[in-house]
Amino acid sequence: MSDITEAGPMRAADGTPLKKSLARALRRQKLRALALIAPLLIFILVTFIAPIADMLFRSVENQIVRDTLPRTVAALKDWDAASGEVPGEPVFAGLAVDFQIAAELKNHTKLGSRLNYENPGISSLFRKTGRGAEDIGKTFMDRFVDVNEAWKKSGTWATLFGDDKWLADQAAWAAAKDKDAKEPPFKLREGVADVLPVTASTYRTFARAAQQDGRKSPVDTKPWPVLFTALGQDLANASPESLGALGGENGALVQEVATAVQGFETFGYRDAFLDIDKGWGDLDKWETIKAYSPPYTPGYFLNAADLEKGPDGIQARPEQQRIYVTLFIRTMWMSMLITFSCLLLGYPVAWLLANLRSSTANLLMILVLLPFWTSLLVRTSAWKVLLQQQGVINDVLVWLGLIDDANRLIMINNQFGTITAMTHILLPFMILPLYSVMKTIPPSYLRAAKSLGATNWTAFWRVYFPQSVPGIGAGSILVFILSIGYYITPEIVGGTRGVFISNRIAYHISSSLNWGLAAALGTILLALVLLLYYVYDKIVGIDNVKLG
């Protein structure tokens, strides 16, 4: 130990200062711990946290309007709803192209039902327009085909818009007739998008749809009528010089038809739409489309809180459409009742278990743990069997003569059924934390209180009860958190009046397909649960959760 006599900092065996060496060891230890945790953390982030984040995103996401009606949305930017007039011709021109594409891709009904959540009636308007929109394109098609029969052929369109290399590849693919060969992905001819922007983008959509749909070749697929509408619009805007840039035989075709277009009578897009459905003249329909054209919307959250966006800002929904606030309040109220009845039933049992000899307590503990380990579905079906009108409890009551056979009690498909069954299902979650807290309260405190003259009640209330409060807190929050998000049991024994917000979420996911609203409702519920989780963590600590 001659080192001690040396001046300067203490050194480790290899000569580095001890402080540095210790810090390095600590860092290595931390890294090792993190390396052990990392795989699971990544796993949970991908399989669990990402889905939750996706749900949060979906509750505000609103890309569908912008994706389905891109040209309309762009043209609507200049329209002001306060002007009191429906949008002008450019918007309808955009709508003519967008709508026909949407109808070809069968997207218009999706958008219709999405907007229908905000403005009932839009869905039927969209469906009707979807059937009639093709006529707009057909008008243009007839005009074009009159000029030159070649426009009818799909090959004309393909050579006009397809890249030369792609055309060759596509021809080779079609010739090979190999079912497994991958169809070469469509590529737009260079420069054509500058001259005929609307038609080029429409043709790209058409080609991709054709390739996706049953592996047909765009070269052999009958062109959509919307292509003619788009070309008509492009030609009306294009200058003759730029059309000259399109060389070759197709260039000649385009120039020929461009000249002819000058002679066509102007097509009234707005009138065409009004002919299909008068609804397009309604200001509120356009207000809705404009209001929901941004990519993000608070609409789902407003809906989840029974509010809506009106002309004068946010307002309450009409009386008969307000259901979610009631449902949230009912969920909270019933969860509270369930928590309370669990506490009422769990407290005496936990007390008994904590104060019995440990061999007896262990035996009785099995009675608590068995329901805990039994499948949730088994317990729910047991309650269905017990509570039915022709079920065991009613049968016993009738048999005992306590009730009349004609007046059997209705105990299922209502709130009573949900509360009874869920109290039974969640009772172990109350008993176990209560038990583990009560186990730590020395029984001598009660005896001491009594020997000092306290009555039984005072001794319990002033001495024992305050010490058991942490257990009550832990158990209550746990039961409340679990019950607030329950789905299965209310679904089976709750009927219509005994269901929770979760059942509504499930309904919106699987039946009404209003995913955004489901996500918004889920986000609100999640926020509520996380708040309680935080409180639970403060009171109990998540590290102290015990099972069994």
Add this chain to the structure above:
Amino acid sequence: MSIARPEIPTPSLMGFTLPIMAIAGAFTGYVVGTAHGTPVPGVVIGIVVAVALGYVLAQFVPDRRIGRLGTAALAGITGMALVGTSGLIAGILIGLVLSWFAYWLSSGDYRASVPVYATAGDVLWHNSFKFVCGLIFFFLIAPIVVVLPLSFNAENFFTFTPKMLALDPEGYSLKHYRDFFTNSDWQGALWNSIRIAPVATLLSVSFGTLAAIGLSQSHVPFRRAIMAILISPMIVPLIISAAGMYFFYSRIGLQGTYWGVVLAHAALGIPFVIITVTATLVGFDRSLTRAAANMGAGPIRTFFKVQMPLILPGVISGALFAFITSFDEVVVVLFVGSAGQKTLPWQMFTGLREQISPTILAVAAILVAFSIILLTTVEILRRRSERLRGMSPS
């Protein structure tokens, strides 16, 4: 059970025993009488028989065994003569309960578990408290027990038929079990559950154990935050997890696939593994690994030879929790899975919601037996773990 109190003369408890026996007799008589269709005579006969029984047992039959067996035999024979097989069983049960009650009252046993200085009010309070607790235990266990006999119902009913109550062998059958084992819907569901749960368990246990070991090191940065994230699948309501997974998994093409369900279930099982394994590691003696290292074992060898055997009970019980989570899970599989991943709980859920078939009860009975096995295993493991770590098993 009797406590030696030689200096206190035992008072006669007859004046106390007989009225209470009368009440008990009236109650039993009412139930038996109703079953027979004659409630009022039943009450009268019940009172008379019970009071007589209490008097005779207390005064003349000091040997409890003889007294109780005799009463049970007498009541059983009476029941057999009046009703038949079900009467025999009901009679024996009533005889046993009433004679036990008579001795409990007349011998002063009802005071046995309270201190000698307790007042009459204390004793009454104590016994009613025990009775209430008994009722709560009944509430806990009865719904599960009821399923067992009902699953042998010969009819397609969800309740006891008169034949079943008469203990007629014709009222019972194994047809629901036969349906479960032959119906392709149920077998497919069972097979799916068996295919999904073990793989999900394996995933959560292997990731979870590693992470729990990492978390139990002395210096872990962001320990609380990491723990909160890892426990969150247990706290977030299932419907929210299910909704999120449905949206996200359909984006990445996992929705409706076997692996989608397995990954989802593995995520749900992880908190249980983390909790049980960290609980085992709390009592783990670090000097053991140091000793192993000192004797020349590498980290991997130390882990498998020293640490693993000691935390194995915790790992296995965590695995059982994860397994039961997956095996019992229905909300997430309902959304993430498609018809090809229909598990047993899913099939039960559709069965309960749409076409009510009593086969559900047979499945429920099988699952109850299964959970009893699991519960026993976990209990044994817990005790073993505590013994291994030098704690006295409680």
